[in-house]
Amino acid sequence: MGLVTPLGCGVEATWRNLLDGKNGARKIEDFDVSDIPCKIAARVPRGDGSDGTYNPDQWMEPKEQRKVDEFIVYAMAAAEQALDDADWHPTSYEDQAASGVLVGSGIGGLYGIEQAAIILKEKGARRVSPFFIPGRLINLASGYISIRHGLKGPNHAVVTACSTGAHAIGDASRLIALGDADVMVAGGAEASVCRIAMAGFSACRALSTGFNDEPERASRPYDRDRDGFVMGEGAGIVVLEEYEHAKARGAKIYAEIIGYGLSGDAYHITAPSEDGDGAYRCMKAAMTRAGIDPSDIDYVNAHGTSTPLGDEIELGALTRLFGNAVGKLSMSSTKSAIGHLLGAAGAVEAVFCALAIRDNVAPPTLNLDNPSVTTEIDLVPHKAREREINVALSNSFGFGGTNASLVMRRVD
Amino acid sequence: MSDIAERVKKIVVEHLGVEPEKVTENASFIDDLGADSLDTVELVMAFEEEFGVEIPDDAAETILTVGDAVRFLEKNTE
Numbered sequence: 001m002g003l004v005t006p007l008g009c010g011v012e013a014t015w016r017n018l019l020d021g022k023n024g025a026r027k028i029e030d031f032d033v034s035d036i037p038c039k040i041a042a043r044v045p046r047g048d049g050s051d052g053t054y055n056p057d058q059w060m061e062p063k064e065q066r067k068v069d070e071f072i073v074y075a076m077a078a079a080e081q082a083l084d085d086a087d088w089h090p091t092s093y094e095d096q097a098a099s100g101v102l103v104g105s106g107i108g109g110l111y112g113i114e115q116a117a118i119i120l121k122e123k124g125a126r127r128v129s130p131f132f133i134p135g136r137l138i139n140l141a142s143g144y145i146s147i148r149h150g151l152k153g154p155n156h157a158v159v160t161a162c163s164t165g166a167h168a169i170g171d172a173s174r175l176i177a178l179g180d181a182d183v184m185v186a187g188g189a190e191a192s193v194c195r196i197a198m199a200g201f202s203a204c205r206a207l208s209t210g211f212n213d214e215p216e217r218a219s220r221p222y223d224r225d226r227d228g229f230v231m232g233e234g235a236g237i238v239v240l241e242e243y244e245h246a247k248a249r250g251a252k253i254y255a256e257i258i259g260y261g262l263s264g265d266a267y268h269i270t271a272p273s274e275d276g277d278g279a280y281r282c283m284k285a286a287m288t289r290a291g292i293d294p295s296d297i298d299y300v301n302a303h304g305t306s307t308p309l310g311d312e313i314e315l316g317a318l319t320r321l322f323g324n325a326v327g328k329l330s331m332s333s334t335k336s337a338i339g340h341l342l343g344a345a346g347a348v349e350a351v352f353c354a355l356a357i358r359d360n361v362a363p364p365t366l367n368l369d370n371p372s373v374t375t376e377i378d379l380v381p382h383k384a385r386e387r388e389i390n391v392a393l394s395n396s397f398g399f400g401g402t403n404a405s406l407v408m409r410r411v412d
Numbered sequence: 413m414s415d416i417a418e419r420v421k422k423i424v425v426e427h428l429g430v431e432p433e434k435v436t437e438n439a440s441f442i443d444d445l446g447a448d449s450l451d452t453v454e455l456v457m458a459f460e461e462e463f464g465v466e467i468p469d470d471a472a473e474t475i476l477t478v479g480d481a482v483r484f485l486e487k488n489t490e
Contacts, residue, residue, distance in 0.1 A: 063429030127461070130453040 001254060001351045002081030002187075004054055004074045005234040006042035006338045010081065013052025014338075015355050018363045019384040024338050025215035025230050031195050038207035040215040041193045042232040042339030044074070060144075067131035068140065069109030070191035074235035074344075075141035076148065079103070079185055083149055086239035086251060088183055090150060098182040100153030101142040102172040103189060103237060104164040106343025106398070109136030111194040141189050153181040159343070161398030162303075164188045165236055166346030166406055170260035172240050182245045187237035187347035198231065204270055206307065207231065219340075220367035221304035221311050221333035222379055229305040232339030236348030254354040255392075255408040259290025265401025272310050272397060276317030279303075282403035283321055283395065290407040295325040297407070298389040299362050301349045303397045304333025305340050312373055314395065319375065330387060332380035336366035346396035350406055353392035357410045361386050416463075416489070417482045423458045424478060427451065437479035455481075463489050 003010060006024025007017040024042035033039040047053025056065055059077035079101075083089060090096045116132045134140055139157035146155050154175055158168040165188030172186035201207050208228035211218035219230040246253055263285060265278035272278065287294065300318065304311050311333075319326055334352055341348055356362055361384050368381035378385065391409045421435045428445050441447040441455060456472045459465075459481060465488050467475070475481050 061429060063427070066427075126466075127457060129457065130450040134450070 001085055001239070001354065002078035002237045003234070003348060003351055004044055004077050005341070005348055006044055006232050008045060008052030009049070009054035009077060010052055011085070011351065011355070015352070017052070018334060018337055018352070019361060021364055021366060021383060022337065023216040023366055024232065025218055027212070027215055028193070033198060036195070036198045037202050037209040038198060038228070039212040040208070040218055040230060041198070042230055043193060044234050068135040068144070069112045071105050071108060071189040071235070072135070072141050072144055074191055074233070075103050075189035075237065076144055078187060078189065078235035078237035079145040079149070082185060082237045082239045086241070088239055088241070088251070096150050096152040098153055099151040100155060100172070100175065100181040100184050101146045101151050102154065102156040102158065102168050102175070102184055102186045103141045103145060104158030104160070104168045104343055105138045105141060105189050106159065106161045106164045107190065107192045107197065108138035110192045110197050112136045114194055114196040145185060151185060154184070158188070160402045160404070161400055162340065162342050162345055163396040163398035163402045163404040164343035164346060165348065166350065166394060166396035166404035167262070169238060169240065169257065169347060169350050170262070170404055170406055173257045173260060176240055176242050182242045184240045185237060186240055187235065188344040189235035190342045190344040191233045192342065193231055193233050201231065206270070208306065217367055219306045219336045221302065221306045221336050221365055222315065222371050222373070223368050224370045224372040226306045226308060226311065228307055229335065230339035232335070232341040232345070234338070234341050234348065235344050236351050238347065238351060253411045255357050256411050257406060257408050259286040259292070259405070259407030261285030261287070261289060261405045263403045265403070267401050270399050272313050273401065274313065276313045276320070278401055278403045279314050279317040279395065279397060280321055283318065283393065283405045286393065286405035286407045292391065292407065293325070294322040295328070297325070297329065297391050297393050298387070299353065299356050299392040300329060300331035301353050301392065301394040302331050302333045303395040304365070305335055306333070310397070314397070315373065315375060315377070319377070326376045330362040330378040330380050330385055332362055332365040334363050336364070336368070346394065346404060349394045349396070350408070353394045353406070353408055356389050356392055357408065360389050362389065414482070414486070416485050419462055420459065420478060420481050420485065423462060424455065427455055427458055435478055437477070437482070439478050440476055442476070459485060465489055
């Protein structure tokens with residue numbers, strides 16, 4: 001597994017900070033936000049690469065970085081971590097052909113598009129770089145990863161807004177189940193904290209605007225004072241492997257993907273369906289596929305973006321689906337700590353679910369001072385909770401009414 | 413080395429990420445300096461920007477080495 005998040009570069013660095021209740025939200029200081037209502041975001045901590053900081057030069061040569069948007073560099077960083085962690089570096093033609101990549105992004109190279117548009121207007125078409133297109137295309141994350149690591153199996157990309165990361169992992173697991181590959185490098189990457197994205201999401205009234213002076217309090221899922229999400233950035237990538245293939249080579253196994261469900265709201269371009277029907281059917285489909293009941297699930301990593309509408313709709317759908325099983329459930333939104341990583345969110349949160357299973361601990365929901373609804377579900381306010389976690393579910397819902405749920409379990 | 417040659421060399425080093433000593437007059441962008449076809453398009457754009465000239469596509473196709481670029485720019489800049 002590999003992570004680049006606002007809580008650090010690296011799986012263990014991020015996880016340690018997450019369990020410690022650290023928060024990645026900061027004031028935006030590197031570009032002008034004077035005319036944008038939301039002035040905060042959760043940024044990847046840059047540095048020399050030590051102490052969990054992110055140093056792009058460790059993951060991609062500077063001359064290559066110049067050609068691509070940052071989401072591709074984040075993807076390269078997370079993919080290399082994941083492949084090293086899995087100790088999968090195929091060299092034979094057969095192994096390479098059986099190893100694919102499915103890494104998506106919600107938006108792709110928005111910053112580069114913004115910059116190229118300015119060049120086009122100010123200097124004309126002859127100054128638009130030949131790397132403009134290949135450095136912005138979403139599937140070029142998968143492309144670069146395959147070229148670097150010699151992965152010649154299926155090369156694919158998902159683009160489903162905030163469900164991207166979960167869909168990527170789910171679809172990749174299906175490709176393995178169908179025999180198209182033995183190993184898939186899967187996940188999502190996003191790096192769209194830039195003026196044009198902040199302006200656009202602000203116009204959608206999706207971002208928090210009431211905590212510009214206290215960024216760490218802004219992302220507060222289920223809390224009565226929540227007022228929108230905090231934009232995050234980064235990447236989450238996992239190495240998925242056919243079970244017997246992994247066993248045979250003695251690979252490290254964090255968890256097994258046992259269920260994947262998809263649904264569409266068919267309701268509104270940005271708002272979730274009010275009755276939570278899309279979320280309900282999505283979770284139910286994943287559980288049916290896994291062959292488990294709600295009572296088998298110990299931990300849910302919620303979509304929980306901290307928007308006024310979405311959090312309660314998800315909670316309502318889950319309560320309806322789980323019935324009496326809600327009493328033993330812990331559910332948290334880690335977006336309270338890292339913000340909303342859009343196309344990377346579902347993948348990063350799948351990694352958190354695998355770690356929750358590994359360590360038997362539910363990461364916290366920060367800033368949950370006054371829940372806006374009463375529920376029997378343990379929403380893990382403020383502090384991580386040590387408890388038995390054998391099966392975890394992760395939800396992702398995206399603009400367009402696109403939903404994905406993943407179920408994973410401990411492997412003995 | 414002329415001023416133009418120095419500026420060309422700097423651009424090549426920057427864009428292709430190569431050691432300065434490899435950027436000799438006879439060095440081919442593609443064969444010796446690791447450029448691909450897209451790199452050469454970008455190099456030509458960088459020369460245009462730096463020297464304020466327009467390099468038409470048919471001329472750009474003849475610029476294969478560092479020396480080709482320097483000679484073209486010496487001839488076409490004041």
